[in-house]
Amino acid sequence: MTKRRFSEEEIAGVYRAIAERRDMRHFLPDPVDPTVLKRLLQAAHQAGSVGLMQPWRFIRITDQALRERVHELVEEERLETAKALGERHDEFMKLKVEGILECGELLVVAMPDKREQHVFGRRTLPEMDLASTACAIQNLWLSARAEGLGMGWVSLFDPRALAHLLSMPDGSRPVAILCLGHVESFYAKPMLEMENWAEAQPLEAFVYENSWRDD
Structure with a gap:
């Protein structure tokens, strides 16, 4: 056992946050404490990033009219996605896919322009800017x-x-709209499982050894 190991209680807290994280769609309208929001954004900003490029930008949507316009954009794409799903159209349209108008805080996560200037770690894998931004989002989610x-x-x-x-x-790219806020309760399991849209697969199906394995 390493001396640098967290306490059992601290370790349990980390794993609990991971296990109980949910992609939430139902929110209460209560505002998020500004001090808490700052802590969450700081946690996001502490994410690992390839070449220390820190390719994330967070845009708080505090204007109600702008929030409604963002919602309209999402609704437009929701309808297009439903069309693309063909026979699952009606099933998809019954799903609640966002909480933009209800959540206490609305954030847009984006990547800036001129990212091509960052070559370290990205010469053969340029998409690592997106991977780094996803790490920041996950930090925010867990915290x-x-x-x-x-x-x-x-x-x-x-x-x-x-x-x-x-x-x-030009050259910048929004990658996520994040609904953040108070909730009545957290889903017992992922909402898409609860709605019978999809079923999560066990870890064993995703771990290979030495080479790719045909499923």
């Missing part, structure tokens, strides 16, 4: 759960339309 707040990641939007709406510079 929110530890604080008793829910978060939902919304990806149903046209990136170009959202970038234009938020006056983002």
Whole structure:
């Protein structure tokens, strides 16, 4: 046992946050304490990033009219996604896919322009800027759960339309709309499982040894 190991209680807290994290869609309208929000954003900002490029930007949507416009963009894409799903159209339309108008805080996570200047760790894997940004989002998600707040990641939007709406510079890219706030309760298991949309698979199906394994 290493001397640098956390206490049993601290370790349990880390694993609990991971296990109980949920992609939330149902929120209470109560505001998020600004001090807590700052802690969450600091946790996100402490994420690992390839080449220490820190490719994340967080845009708080505090204007109600702008929040409603973001919701409209998501609704437009929701309808297009339903069409693309074919026979699952009606089933999809019954799902609640976001909580944009209800959540206490609405954040857009984006990557800035001129990311091509960062070569370290990205010469053959340029998508590592997106991977790094995802790490920041996960930090925010887990710390929110530890604080008793829910978060939902919304990806149903046209990136170009959202970038234009938020006056983002050419070359920048929005990658997530995050609904953050108080919840009545956390889902006992992922909502898409509860709604019989999909079923999570066990770890064993995703761990290979030495080479790829045909499933």
